[in-house]
Amino acid sequence: xxxxxxxxxxxxxxxxxxxxxxxxxxxxxxxxxxxxxxxxxxxxxxxxxxxxxxxxxxxxxxxxxxxxxxxxxxxxxxxxxxxxxxxxxxxxxxxxxxxxxxxxxxxxxxxxxxxxxxxxxxxxxxxxxxxxxxxxxxxxxxxxxxxxxxxxxxxxxxxxxxxxxxxxxxxxxxxxxxxxxxxxxxxxxxxxxxxxxxxxxxxxxxxxxxxxxxxxxxxxxxxxxxxxxxxxxxxxxxxxxxxxxxxxxxxxxxxxxxxxxxxxxxxxxxxxxxxxxxxxxxxxxxxxxxxxxxxxxxxxxxxxxxxxxxxxxxxxxxxxxxxxxxxxxxxxxxxxxxxxxxxxxxxxxxxxxxxxxxxxxxxxxxxxxxxxxxxxxxxxxxxxxxxxxxxxxxxxxxxxxxxxxxxxxxxxxxxxxxxxxxxxxxxxxxxxxxxxxxxxxxxxxxxxxxxxxxxxxxxxxxxxxxxxxxxxxxxxxxxxxxxxxxxxxxxxxxxxxxxxxxxxxxxxxxxxxxxxxxxxxxxxxxxxxxxxxxxx
Amino acid sequence: xxxxxxxxxxxxxxxxxxxxxxxxxxxxxxxxxxxxxxxxxxxxxxxxxxxxxxxxxxxxxxxxxxxxxxxxxxxxxxxxxxxxxxxxxxxxxxxxxxxxxxxxxxxxxxxxxxxxxxxxxxxxxxxxxxxxxxxxxxxxxxx
Numbered sequence: 029x030x031x032x033x034x035x036x037x038x039x040x041x042x043x044x045x046x047x048x049x050x051x052x053x054x055x056x057x058x059x060x061x062x063x064x065x066x067x068x069x070x071x072x073x074x075x076x077x078x079x080x081x082x083x084x085x086x087x088x089x090x091x092x093x094x095x096x097x098x099x100x101x102x103x104x105x106x107x108x109x110x111x112x113x114x115x116x117x118x119x120x121x122x123x124x125x126x127x128x129x130x131x132x133x134x135x136x137x138x139x140x141x142x143x144x145x146x147x148x149x150x151x152x153x154x155x156x157x158x159x160x161x162x163x164x165x166x167x168x169x170x171x172x173x174x175x176x177x178x179x180x181x182x183x184x185x186x187x188x189x190x191x192x193x194x195x196x197x198x199x200x201x202x203x204x205x206x207x208x209x210x211x212x213x214x215x216x217x218x219x220x221x222x223x224x225x226x227x228x229x230x231x232x233x234x235x236x237x238x239x240x241x242x243x244x245x246x247x248x249x250x251x252x253x254x255x256x257x258x259x260x261x262x263x264x265x266x267x268x269x270x271x272x273x274x275x276x277x278x279x280x281x282x283x284x285x286x287x288x289x290x291x292x293x294x295x296x297x298x299x300x301x302x303x304x305x306x307x308x309x310x311x312x313x314x315x316x317x318x319x320x321x322x323x324x325x326x327x328x329x330x331x332x333x334x335x336x337x338x339x340x341x342x343x344x345x346x347x348x349x350x351x352x353x354x355x356x357x358x359x360x361x362x363x364x365x366x367x368x369x370x371x372x373x374x375x376x377x378x379x380x381x382x383x384x385x386x387x388x389x390x391x392x393x394x395x396x397x398x399x400x401x402x403x404x405x406x407x408x409x410x411x412x413x414x415x416x417x418x419x420x421x422x423x424x425x426x427x428x429x430x431x432x433x434x435x436x437x438x439x440x441x442x443x444x445x446x447x448x449x450x451x452x453x454x455x456x457x458x459x460x461x462x463x464x465x466x467x468x469x470x471x472x473x474x475x476x477x478x479x480x481x482x483x484x485x486x487x488x489x490x491x492x493x494x495x496x497x498x499x500x501x502x503x504x505x506x507x508x509x510x511x512x513x514x515x516x517x518x519x520x521x522x523x524x525x526x527x528x529x530x531x532x533x534x535x536x537x538x539x540x541x542x543x544x545x546x547x548x549x550x551x552x553x554x555x556x557x558x559x560x561x562x563x564x
Numbered sequence: 565x566x567x568x569x570x571x572x573x574x575x576x577x578x579x580x581x582x583x584x585x586x587x588x589x590x591x592x593x594x595x596x597x598x599x600x601x602x603x604x605x606x607x608x609x610x611x612x613x614x615x616x617x618x619x620x621x622x623x624x625x626x627x628x629x630x631x632x633x634x635x636x637x638x639x640x641x642x643x644x645x646x647x648x649x650x651x652x653x654x655x656x657x658x659x660x661x662x663x664x665x666x667x668x669x670x671x672x673x674x675x676x677x678x679x680x681x682x683x684x685x686x687x688x689x690x691x692x693x694x695x696x697x698x699x700x701x702x703x704x705x706x707x
Contacts, residue, residue: 075678079617082661086618135705142707152707172688174698188688199690208703211688218683228680239680348674353681367705388664388675393657399645400656402591403638407598410664414673 030290034060034259035560036553037279037294039266039309041065042120043539044526044546045300046245046253047163051550053256057561060292061258062282064265065099065117067246073236080232081389088235090115090124091490098285099263101442101449103304108451110335110492112304118262119246121302124234125493127215127242128358128381128537129169131160131178131544135367136534139427143368143375145458146427149531150503150512157181159544159551167243167543168221171213177363186218189227193349194418195359198382201477202362212358212381215243215539223247231384233356242357264290267446269297269313269322269522277322277522283444295560296521296553300546303333303495303528307434308449310499323499323516323524328509330435332428333451334497334533337459341420341467341484342385342394343474348415354384358421362473365466366425366535374461376425379535380470385417396483418479420470424462426496426533429454434498455487463487494538499528513556514549521557525549571612572619580629581607587629587636588659598672601663610662621658628655 036052038045041063053059074083085094090113092100099116115124134153139146161182171184188211191199195211202209216233217224227241240247254260263285270278270291277297283289299306307330311321321329358381366377385391391413392406401409437450455463463486471482502508505517510529516522525546527538534541553560576584588601604610615622628651632640645652663669670676 074617077617078665078677079613079661080678081664082614082617082657085657085661086620133704134707138707142705172694176697176700176702177704179702179704190684191689196689199693203693203696208700209697211690211694226683229683230678230680232678352675353679363703367703387678388670388673389660392660392664399649400653402641402656403593404595406592406660407595410673411597414675 032060032290032292034058034292034294036296036298037062037292038298038300039280040120040300040302040305040526041118041250041260042300042302043122043245044542045120045298046249047543047546048298048300048525048550049258050249050253050256051547052554053253053258055554055561059253059258060294061260062264062266062280062292063118063260063262065115066262067118068123068236070236070238070240073232073238075230075232075235075238080235081387084235088124090234092116098443102440104437104440104448104450108453109455109487109489110337110453111490112335112451112492112495114302114304114495118250118260119244122244122539123236123246125539126233126356126358129164129167129171129213129215129540130361130536131181132534132536132541133177133366134179136532136536139376139532145375146532147502150501153179156541156544156548159547160540163540163543163547167215167248168217168224169213169215170218172211175210177208177210177366184213186221188212189214189216189218189355189357191359192354192384194351195382197345197477198418198473199360201473205473205476207362207473208364209360209362212360214355214357216355216357217241227355229353229355231352231354231356265442265444266309267312267444269309271315271317271322271519275317275519277519296523296557298523298525300526302526303498304434304449304451306524306526306528307498308436311436312446323509323518323522325518326506326509328500328507330498331430331433332497332500333432333434333453333495334426334428334530335453335492336426336494336533337424337455337463337487338491338493339422339463339467339485339488341422341470341474341482343418343477343479344412344481345416345418345479350415351385351417352387352415356383358383365469372465374458374465376427376462377535378422378424378462378466380466381421381423383419383421385413385419388414396485418474420473422463422466422470423535423537424459424466425535426459427456428497428500428532429456494527494533496527496530496533496538499524500531501529502531513552514545523549523553569616571616572622575615575622576611576626580626581611583629583632583634583636584611587632587641587655590638590641591656591659592663599668601659604663604666604668606659606662610666611658613665614658614662621654624651624654625658
């Protein structure tokens with residue numbers, strides 16, 4: 029076993045790991061990042077090829093259980109009402125995400141105070157606002173400020189992408205209804221920006237951006253971090269975080285793709301492996317001193333998994349709109365029903381994002397019920413759908429439930445023999461009522477916008493884009509895993525900087541908030557842990 | 565854009581291709597507007613295009629065809645859809661994937677693939693409506 033010594037070890041080269049790596053490296057901290065996946069080049073993505081849709085259903089699918097790449101670990105999601113999506117590689121899930129870039133709402137941080145359920149965060153919107161401002165620039169966001177659904181914030185660095193024909197229809201529809209809408213804010217360049225090219229509206233963002241327009245952190249953060257000295261080790265699957273006799277984290281053990289085991293010794297260990305991978309690693313790192321897993325004195329590691337219950341409502345229009353083009357990405361969004369309304373039978377709400385509707389194979393593969401359509405009906409479905417539809421994606425706020433959790437599976441293992449994560453996740457009655465209400469309202473929106481019919485599924489379980497909350501932050505060491513700066517209560521030199529630390533789920537896409545929290549944690553680390561710098 | 569990709573080692577023989585052709589015509593029959601699967605010779609060139617892109621589908625496809633046996637009618641497919649939905653979905657994915665990559669089919673649908681477009685310089689659209697929205701009162705909950 030060979031050893032590497034470093035100031036800061038980061039596990040996971042996705043969004044949060046990249047934000048922290050870049051900031052620490054810029055300040056002279058020696059950084060090593062272990063990433064179980066590989067680095068991918070833009071030419072590998074299939075968006076420019078005829079087979080882009082069939083490839084998206086296999087090697088570029090967002091589910092690791094479908095991809096089954098050597099970089100992936102399997103996930104037992106048999107008992108999960110939403111199936112987790114993620115990507116393992118340099119860039120993490122930003123390689124395949126839609127880059128919807130939005131701040132959480134101020135009320136998201138005060139759910140207990142305002143709505144009497146779940147918990148308040150130990151931080152407020154105002155605590156995060158300066159970090160949102162900075163990450164908007166670092167990620168190169170296109171959009172327009174002034175949304176009345178938010179407190180004032182600075183202009184985005186680039187103007188918004190076009191809302192497209194379908195967006196104009198829905199904007200007019202919402203204007204008639206008096207409902208909120210706003211041009212989509214996306215971490216997708218609308219101009220040349222910091223080495224990135226402008227979006228070409230090919231609509232294949234979800235399978236890797238060939239243009240380098242989308243802000244994936246392999247483009248926005250890792251090159252800067254590596255130039256500043258950060259070392260990125262790919263194909264490195266961590267099996268355990270190690271600690272010394274005083275309980276301090278000492279580093280991690282990983283296996284490379286040829287099966288050779290290595291150890292990294294570090295002054296601080298920073299977990300950035302997402303809300304499934306992070307609790308899995310903590311649970312895998314149990315020892316005599318930490319029999320329930322590392323940093324698990326509260327018993328909350330893996331608990332309170334949130335997944336954003338999701339569905340889509342499709343509007344069919346008479347006129348051709350070429351709605352297979354556009355950014356995928358959000359054309360526009362609505363927060364009309366995002367806040368709690370006293371006249372409804374549920375609390376919190378949903379965020380809607382309007383987008384394009386894919387190519388012919390996507391049209392063919394949609395099923396409103398249990399079964400795919402075939403025969404002459406399939407031809408009709410594709411003909412009605414292709415280029416003439418707009419889709420509301422409905423993402424419901426998800427409040428934490430202790431029973432929804434990540435544990436270790438005793439019969440499923442990754443390629444290196446480590447136990448796979450097992451998910452248990454059920455929808456609450458609150459979430460079900462929220463989905464029902466918002467589906468009906470989204471259909472009303474599309475009808476008001478000129479759609480002659482709408483279709484929707486009750487829930488789309490395969491769209492579990494946002495695992496969150498499995499190592500929540502808080503002030504009380506008995507009721508949380510990390511403090512407000514992402515330092516583990518039980519292991520003082522261990523940090524968790526990914527979406528695991530979320531206290532509630534919001535309805536809004538979490539990428540911007542993960543980035544802001546990670547940047548805040550990095551700045552705090554630099555300010556308060558000066559001893560780490562240059563000590564390796 | 566096209567590029568050269570290899571077929572998987574294990575591919576379909578003539579009998580399996582004929583069997584697939586029969587099944588594919590049930591999934592995608594001829595209509596007044598659209599050709600059937602066999603009209604575009606789906607079980608040869610178009611199928612190979614799918615398998616070059618998705619070699620992982622070759623084995624499951626062969627298994628599905630063997631399980632269905634020689635003569636397949638609509639009832640057999642309905643039974644598979646009910647009893648083995650994942651296998652049916654894989655079969656559907658291969659057939660529909662091949663069909664909708666075909667140039668003639670795409671032409672008839674008015675779909676010319678995903679194109680690179682220039683962004684409009686004039687604006688993002690619906691600017692006047694947005695001005696109205698900007699003037700509405702704040703809607704976030706103060707806290």
